[in-house]
Amino acid sequence: MKIAVVMKLVPDLVEELEIDEEKARLDTTWLRLVANEPDEHALEQALLLKEQLDAEVIVLGMDGDGMDDLLVTAAAKGADRIIKLTGADGDTLNNHAVARLLEPAIRELGADLVMTGVQAHDDLDGAVGPLLAGLLGWPCVSYVSGVVLEGAGCDVRKEFPGGLVVEMEVDLPAVLGIQSAPQPPRYVAVSRVRQVMKTTEVEEHPVGAVDDRGAAEVQALRRPSVGERASMLEGDEREAADQLVAILQKAGVL
Amino acid sequence: MTSTNVLDYPLDSGQFFASVSERKDGHRIRVCQQCGVCSGICPFRNAMDFPPQRMIAALRADLLDEVLGVDTVWMCVSCHACAAVCPAEIPIAGGLMTRVKEELVLAGEVPTELQEALESSQRYGNPLGQSPRKRADWIKGLEDDVTLLPKERRPVDVLWYVGDYGSYHARVTQTSRALVGVLKALDVDIGILGPNEISDGDSQRLAGERGLFETLAEQNGRAFAKHEFGEILTADPHAFNAIRNEYPALGIDYPVRHHTQYLADRLDDLRGLFVDPIDARVAYHDPCFLGRVNGIYEEPREVLRSIPGVELIEMAHNRENTLCCGGGGGGMWLDGFQWEKSHMRLSDLRVKEAVDAGAEVLAVACPYELPRFEDSTKTVEGAEGLLVRDLAELVAESMGAVP
Numbered sequence: 015m016k017i018a019v020v021m022k023l024v025p026d027l028v029e030e031l032e033i034d035e036e037k038a039r040l041d042t043t044w045l046r047l048v049a050n051e052p053d054e055h056a057l058e059q060a061l062l063l064k065e066q067l068d069a070e071v072i073v074l075g076m077d078g079d080g081m082d083d084l085l086v087t088a089a090a091k092g093a094d095r096i097i098k099l100t101g102a103d104g105d106t107l108n109n110h111a112v113a114r115l116l117e118p119a120i121r122e123l124g125a126d127l128v129m130t131g132v133q134a135h136d137d138l139d140g141a142v143g144p145l146l147a148g149l150l151g152w153p154c155v156s157y158v159s160g161v162v163l164e165g166a167g168c169d170v171r172k173e174f175p176g177g178l179v180v181e182m183e184v185d186l187p188a189v190l191g192i193q194s195a196p197q198p199p200r201y202v203a204v205s206r207v208r209q210v211m212k213t214t215e216v217e218e219h220p221v222g223a224v225d226d227r228g229a230a231e232v233q234a235l236r237r238p239s240v241g242e243r244a245s246m247l248e249g250d251e252r253e254a255a256d257q258l259v260a261i262l263q264k265a266g267v268l
Numbered sequence: 269m270t271s272t273n274v275l276d277y278p279l280d281s282g283q284f285f286a287s288v289s290e291r292k293d294g295h296r297i298r299v300c301q302q303c304g305v306c307s308g309i310c311p312f313r314n315a316m317d318f319p320p321q322r323m324i325a326a327l328r329a330d331l332l333d334e335v336l337g338v339d340t341v342w343m344c345v346s347c348h349a350c351a352a353v354c355p356a357e358i359p360i361a362g363g364l365m366t367r368v369k370e371e372l373v374l375a376g377e378v379p380t381e382l383q384e385a386l387e388s389s390q391r392y393g394n395p396l397g398q399s400p401r402k403r404a405d406w407i408k409g410l411e412d413d414v415t416l417l418p419k420e421r422r423p424v425d426v427l428w429y430v431g432d433y434g435s436y437h438a439r440v441t442q443t444s445r446a447l448v449g450v451l452k453a454l455d456v457d458i459g460i461l462g463p464n465e466i467s468d469g470d471s472q473r474l475a476g477e478r479g480l481f482e483t484l485a486e487q488n489g490r491a492f493a494k495h496e497f498g499e500i501l502t503a504d505p506h507a508f509n510a511i512r513n514e515y516p517a518l519g520i521d522y523p524v525r526h527h528t529q530y531l532a533d534r535l536d537d538l539r540g541l542f543v544d545p546i547d548a549r550v551a552y553h554d555p556c557f558l559g560r561v562n563g564i565y566e567e568p569r570e571v572l573r574s575i576p577g578v579e580l581i582e583m584a585h586n587r588e589n590t591l592c593c594g595g596g597g598g599g600m601w602l603d604g605f606q607w608e609k610s611h612m613r614l615s616d617l618r619v620k621e622a623v624d625a626g627a628e629v630l631a632v633a634c635p636y637e638l639p640r641f642e643d644s645t646k647t648v649e650g651a652e653g654l655l656v657r658d659l660a661e662l663v664a665e666s667m668g669a670v671p
Contacts, residue, residue, distance in 0.1 A: 205479030
């Protein structure tokens, strides 16, 4: 059983995000990148499956700033192989381009199961999984929060808003968009990462020409404007609290 | 293919014993007589499967797997009360308990709350998960009184290591600002590293993340080495302990003073600067890492006594018998976990004692204590009027030097 996990880096929201001069992209001057959280859950789910059965976990990511660190950390957590796809500019690729670059790599690896985070906060269209599945001709389930592998079958659990849980069986090979693993992504000690950094090679896999057709083009990026009905309370804490109490009393909730 | 078993986990009991013996004075663990005073004094003994004495017995019985199979070693707040009373002088807190935590960290067995603090320390250089670029934001309005060394490169007399909470925590930055006022009045030439400063790593070390500690220490060492200064000053006993006792082994060796020592050394100058009396009964809480671990008990008391109006009183537990605020050894980042296991907050016990002693002000000298004790004053009966103040804040107030 070979499980491929696709991971990427997204802007870290600990820094203020700035919009660049062209008003259609983030200013990358101070941008700090962090592993996409649902991708971390995809990795955790894969590692849990590895612990339960004899699976090989292969982590893939597009080359770019911080990808080596992300991959080495994944290896330190227990991934068996770490591969970066090189030769395409990872920062500017849309999901369509990424899915097209991943397809031949996944076929070459002979993966039985592909898992990726269901979405990333820098695009929110959750398209890599479905697009990749479409290209591979494999089934795809998104928003998965639990995976069980038994024999040749794969049972997945999916949570709907409003408290409904669906369990379904998926034929392998398949692509899964992971929303959350059954447990939080594990901690990896710094000394373990340091060791793995010395002993592990990040495999490089050159990719072909980039084809990014099909994606929506961002025309403008701006901060949400303050709505007309919002008003800011002025003054220190006490004055603000007094005003708040008056507003709540007027609204009849106090 | 990569190998993930690079750190030879798990060990057997014999190897584990040997690894404890490699720590400073660690060989003494072999002469433990099972007297049990360590477990008796441990503030969280009731919530531990293996309080220290039982842990040593279990390791002797080759039961390392059982010791590592439970999570209650995370109740250990590294208060060093056990080590202080041990007649065989076994380094129980810093040696044994920390080694067990290290094994759990290597195995990835870390409570989620603590994991967040450790990951933030890795990613941002501080356990609070704040932007490293904002580390000097607290000096806003005081730029003329503190030299931000990365901006204005020049030799200074004192390099002030501000620390994580002193830089970011809303309450503790007030202490930092008060200390600016005091140091300015004393005409001290101070510089800070701002965004080039990073967590001292001491609490992460005591929470079992030794590799992270070394990474953080090395980065601070490189930042220190870029500047010319006479000595390091810090208001954080954990930073003080790290720089004084742990950094030298990593080749980072600078003279360091805690602010209570610094102020005690400048007592003659201070006396002339006090203008407003603070008419209050003040109880001083000895921070574990200033007192028990580094033996500094009298300097803070001398400073407090010198403030006009202050009546210094003692709580039942003081000096080497001090009670822990609960923030050490990772406890600062394990409040939910420890509450779940014990339904007790160590800071409550201390605040109760302050109330019983008739204190009006609980004076502290560690950044962990301000938020912890202030939280407790909100729930402990009779503590409504108790003020919690860092010693620097009381000094600044009496000088009229609060910025």
